[in-house]
Amino acid sequence: MAGEPVAGLEVQGSAKGRIYGITPAERLRRQVASRSPSMADCRLVADAGCILSDVTLDWMIANPGIVVKSPIGDAAAVVVDGGSEIDLASLRDDSGCAELGLRRASDADLSAMYNRKLRRQQDGLVLDVDAMPVAAAEWRLFKDVYKGITDIVTRYVWPVPAFWLVRLLSRIGVTPNAVTMTSIVLTFVTAYLFFEGMIGEGLILAWTMTFLDTVDGKLARVTCTSSPFGNKLDHIPDLVHPPVWWGCLAYGLLRDSADHALIVGSAVVIVGSYVVGRLVEVGFKKVYGFNQYMWQPFDQYLRLIIARRNTILAIMTVGLILGQPVAGFVLAAVWSVLTIGIQPIRFIQAWGMARGGSAPTPWIQ
Template sequence: MTYVRPATDSPPGQNATSNKPHAVLVGHSHLKIWGLTGEERLRRQLRALGIAQVSDDVATAGAQAAPVLLLHGEWVFDETLVQAMAKTEVGTLLVDEAANRIVAALVAPAQAAAVAALLGQMPEALPDACVAKSPSGVAGTYNHRLRKREIPYLGRLEATQIAEMERRTFGASYKGVTDLVTKYVWPWPARHVTALCARRGVAPNHVTFLGLIFTIIAFYQFKAGHYGFGLVAAWLMTFLDTVDGKLARVTLQSSTFGDIFDHGIDLIHPPFWWWAWFTGLGAVGLAGLPHLDWALWVILVGYVAQRIEEGIFKPLCGVGMHVWRPFDSFMRLITARRNPNLLILTLSALVGRPDIGFAIVAVWVLICFVIHAVVIVQGLLAKRHGPLKSWLAG
């Protein structure tokens, strides 16, 4: 959907946002989603973009030299929408298609007051040099950060729709390309635990720290051969690893420290778990078996090698390994990362053969390493015919 009023003084495609805009929040609602009003959410989103000038006085903004970003406080915006609006062409008006209302705009200071009066109204008579666009028209449909294709979320805060809005915004915070446990098992319980944390004021870093405790417990339980207790702790850790990221996104509390803390744990702990599992086999009379030494080395070396393969693919080929083709996204569901490996080990422990499970993981790591190597070669060959593009980008 695009409504156009012919421009009179701005060349097509001109982006006047070389400087960060001055933001003005128009409208207010006392209703909350994830413990935040629409206005509070917008202030956090703008702060994350480095936009320090935020007010509710359009007259003050109109006196500034920078473009003015107008946002309606009664609406909930996807982060990608606010980010895109802050960088779009001056004269762009964002329209909520479901409500058929103008809810945001990036305009020149001289137009700020006139356009602010249009927020919450139907996109009929538009000011000169203004173009009204839908969410997908402003931000596109491919979320690079979360590796998925979907229309950015936009909705009006209504008392009867809070639960549905929380469900939608939680879904919007989820990565599209991830492992099968995170994608298919954790969403429902994670949404409810995330909601509980948001209402109780639990910070994402608190959840990450609790996950670290379970990480350590799992390590020592595996090392002692107490696989049942270790697996409970390990799966709780992987669940909390889903919750902390979603909590950070839906409550807009992402931070540099939190990102390093969370991803640092994720990156470091798997090899320690696999070594502890191997060591624990001796405690249950199954290891210390020489024939499994090869499996330990394959898993440990293969873990590092696969992360290197995934890390170099984008610099070499210009696109993420797991978002290039549908096959690559499918492989991310089952590739030999922590959760799929843990699933194999869990099944083997349930049948009383954790040693066989360990060997199967080693074979799967080796298979995945070879598949990734082939994908790298394919990517380099395909790049010779032009830039690679994610299949999710359309």
């Protein structure tokens, strides 16, 4: 319930601004509530206008007694033991901190933190909602929650439109799960349109679904409303629907083409490659403990262009624009073999390194 007190949080002062439709204090409340086990014996003392990224808060919990500063140098927040009395106004300089056995965080303290969920390194983020334009603060926070390893469309095309939609949805109270449910409905409608041979209409809805698939996670992170159920609701359909789409797309293409063997063969290659790629990813993580695309820079670049959903949609869109949807489908099959075929090769290379006594480690950590 919004505004309900939560153990482990003390907010001092007041703030006028709101970020993504909620006050910074409510955002802090949600963050602390989701970390209740790790904050059983400590307390976050924060200014009412303070905005902390998740990776910053996690670092503070692991390093109690270090005061993080706002962009203008004021004491923004500190994690202390449960019984400590702290007045943030008295922590404006090093001497005020030293009197209480605290210290102010340096830039080095909050640099190059690893975010496992987002698969990237990022600097700690501390903002003051009243010290900068709200849109600027929201953009900084939005960029902070964006995944580092993803496909080329999600990384370079979706960020700006997704930011503006996330801003709108957060203000009118639309939940991330509602966005996810909408994208799931679009998934089924897209499959039907592909099956019926309505390729253009299907591609329009497919792109809409993939866009919403980006929006729901960002909306959850910036409003601190992520949940295990929402995560499963978002990711399980993502694993299942691509091969369903490609099978329906193949059937739809068969309606208006005599190249039956070519279309069916391409569908088998695309779906088969997808399954192989997913299995290699699961196997790599099970053996070495991290996602395959995090191993070396090459693997991260491969993820940008590998034949996954958005890449195949892009190839099909170009094919349809050129009036050659079947050729686009065949090209998607060729691209699947060329790119996904690299994954088992990389797995073998990692295995060879491990056999030689040099266990693979992620370059991003």
